[in-house]
Amino acid sequence: MSRRNDTVRRETLTVGHGYDPATANGAAKPPAYLTSTFVYPSAQAAKDLHVAFFDGVDNGAGGHIYGRLGHPNLDMVEARLAALDGAEASAAFATGMAAITAVLLTQLSPGDTLVHCRPIYGGTDAFVHQELPRFGIRAFGFSDGTDRESIEAAADAAIAAGPVGLVWAETPANPTAAVTDIALLAAVADDIGRRQVRRPLVGIDNTFLGPFVQSPLAHGADLCMTSLTKYAGGHSDLLAGGVSGGADVIARLKMFRTLVGSTLDAHTSWLLLRSFETMHLRTERAAQNALAVATFLRDHPKVASVTYLGFLPAGTRARAAFERQCSGAGSTFSFRIRGGEAEAFRMLDRLRVLRMAVSLGGTETLICHPASTTHYAVPKERREAAGIDDATLRLSVGIEHVDDLIADLGAALEAI
């Protein structure tokens, strides 16, 4: 398997990697193993399996015990995700948030500190600020992830408050498309490691671009987290999350997942295996559409600004980091109309093709007004500091015919 990995490309791995038809009566496609428990062939085999699972001993015992600990469809998803992320191993979870919280709770201990980018995904932000303080874990944010001084200032404040247990960034960030330089973050983590007992791991939330556009592990990250709900699932019909990284840290995450019970189920795993096969085609077409839509919006008189990654100005640190670590600009971005909430609402209510909903990365184009929806609960000051005001709209461009998307947006903008 590993030799195949080295010689074939990711587009090829998405079709079939991790599944061997010989294990399932020659079925060309993986069956969904809809069972909660697995029958042991013998008492000794049962013992061997438990020794292998709980002591991490490789005694040759193959098979599964109980669905929460692992199951065949989960193994297939994890093998494929690891191949796509260029990782030793991956762990799949019931949702992206289950994956993120598993990383936070396995890497951070009471008294530790977290260094993270700002802004950060709403769910992560709420967990870090509402739940982690109960464990005596404090968070220190940096606002410019391409500026060494900005990251170091957060790191210094964190070290003064306690050992840094984890460095976490979402790049590009939601919904501002702010870029964090992954290699720079890894270099700062190395510095932190020289000043305390343990070097903190660097984790990247790769949801906004996904494995075909950005490979954080290749740029120095230790962990790559993806909400598989978005581009990997790709049809807005499932929830899942994944983390890729070194074998030891992934094994620790799987043990935690078994105890918390956030294992990805067999049916969703099966859907995800199917979705993986077309992910590169969907992300490519969506990215082409997004470029055309972003260009249309940038040139429209009723649009004030567009935060599309492809428009990052030449000569900036953000542009340089973007070009180093991303192979494309993705298909989710935000734009600001001329006006405020009333104008934004008039425009949204005029749309006929675009659907108004949160989430991103599906086949259909989705639009939302972050200030009154995804970021409603964020205090106005923090919201505006994160670049979200009443004129901001977030767009996740899908794979429809781009002319229909542009015509719909054009007609709706006339309503302003």
Ligand SMILES: *Cc1c(COP(=O)(O)O)cnc(C)c1O
């Ligand atoms: C959606 C999302 C998550 C959370 O994923 P869920 O699958 O909804 O739990 C995390 N990070 C980012 C950037 C997201 O867009």
